Amino acid sequence: MRPSSESELAEAVAGAAGPLLVRGGGTRTLGHAVGEVLETAGISGVELYEPGALTLVVRAGTALAEVERVLAGERQRLAFEPPDLRAILGREGVSTIGGVVAANGSGPRRVQTGAARDAALGVRFVDGSGTVVRNGGRVMKNVTGYDLVKLMAGSRGVLGVLTEVSLKVQAIPEAEATLVVEGLDDAAGLACLRTALGSPFDVSGAARHSGQSLIRVEGMAGSVAYRIGRLKALVGGEATVVEGEESAALWRRVRDVVPLQGKPGEIWRIATLPTAAAGIVAAVGGTALWDWGGGLIWLLTEAGRGAEVAAAVAGKGHATLVRGQGGPVFPPEAPEVAALVAGLKATFDPRDILNRGMMG
Structure with missing residues (x-):
């Protein structure tokens, strides 16, 4: 399915008889989600751009390259520097701004400006019942209500399908x-x-x-x-x-993690304490690229090193298997977190049809 508007998407979700695999450009998908493909790339276009207010409102299916082109015309940019992971994931396709926000895709500048979720001012999305939900606003002073903006950023489509995002942008420095x-x-x-x-x-x-x-x-x-x-x-x-x-x-x-591109093996994305970064890599072995002062490790290892990675990271952060077949993609959640996630899923997707298995 490829709806061309928010209303068509809402109808598709409401009428779905089984699970849906939500896809923007398919360039950042992780996990083992199953279901009929629901593409959002047809819901595209810039809704509002106010360079003087450093504010952009854009439909979620808009290509990231188009967003960057529009901003560059006014010497502005996305502060969070979204990475292009197609090469290390072995993907083709066109990255969309909705996919970037859904994955909370954030690059090296996160140490200064924050992640994609920190640039998000507002969202519109369709929940698992087919209801359109709007949260946040188009200006940075909007702080009322539940912060579904931050919740949706990084949720990878398991709670709702993004249709529009409002972002604060940044001037390109001299x-x-x-x-x-x-x-x-x-x-x-x-x-x-x-x-x-x-x-x-x-x-x-x-x-x-x-x-x-x-x-x-x-x-x-x-x-x-x-x-x-x-x-x-x-x-x-x-x-x-x-x-x-x-x-x-x-x-x-x-x-874009270029030093690890084109090399065989498994690739792990490890978020950890910067002070623990060197020790984790020394314990596991492999080839590393450290970002965020050591707070983010991209680690290329031989296949089947999941147990060693888990042991090295235990109590110091979490590891995500970005490329490989070594076991679960995402780390197990603490019981308290799992209960919270289950409650959110029951609220926003009671039929469990959106990206079922994505977090497994």
């Missing part, structure tokens, strides 16, 4: 520069990133891979030059500075 620190082992390189993030120099990216620690700053040219200089003195090591497009290219590699 300059950017990246400090590239080499000559450190992983533990020292990650400590370097934590030092930078704990400084007053407004770091917008802190990542490590291939023996390099990367620290990014953005803003007015004079401010960027000053902060990079101070950071260089602060972190020590063998450091060089790259600027402009060369810097941007480094962060696209981090954002």
Whole structure:
């Protein structure tokens, strides 16, 4: 099914006789959801764009590339830097803004500006009964009612099918520069990133891979030059500075997990304490890309290492099997969390037809 409007989508959900597999562009789907495919890409288009208010309202099926093109025309962008994971997932298709929000897709700049859910001002969605629900608003001051906006971001379509999202956007800064620190082992390189993030120099990216620690700053040219200089003195090591497009290219590699692309094995996405990041990788082995100062690990391992990953991460975060057949995609939930999720599912999708099995 490919409805072309919110009302058609609501009718399709209300009349569904069995489970539905909700799909935007199919570029971020994880888990083992089953059912008839319900595509949202037909519900597309920009509803409202007010550059002066840094506000964008767009239908959920709109291609991410189209959203970025519209914003770039006014020298603006999505602050949360959504990643393109098609290469590591082995997917084709066109990423949609609804899929980005449903997956809470967030890149390196999350350490400064927050995740996709932090940029979301409002949503419209169709719940499992076919009812259209609206929550939030089109301005940042809207704080009334239940925060279904934050709930829907990252819910991967199990509670409702997004039809519209309202987002706050960001001006593209005048300059950017990246400090590239080499000559450190992983533990020292990650400590370097934590030092930078704990400084007053407004770091917008802190990542490590291939023996390099990367620290990014953005803003007015004079401010960027000053902060990079101070950071260089602060972190020590063998450091060089790259600027402009060369810097941007480094962060696209981090954002899209390019160092792990095209390599055999399983890929894990591990959210953890930055101080635990080096130890987790040392315990499991494999090839790692660390983002968010170590708070996010993309880890390439041999197949069948799920038990080792679970043991290394236990009590320190959670691991998601992004690519591979080593077991459950998502980590088991604590009983209290599972009860809360079951209650939400019963409220918003009492027939359990939306992305059934997605979180399994």
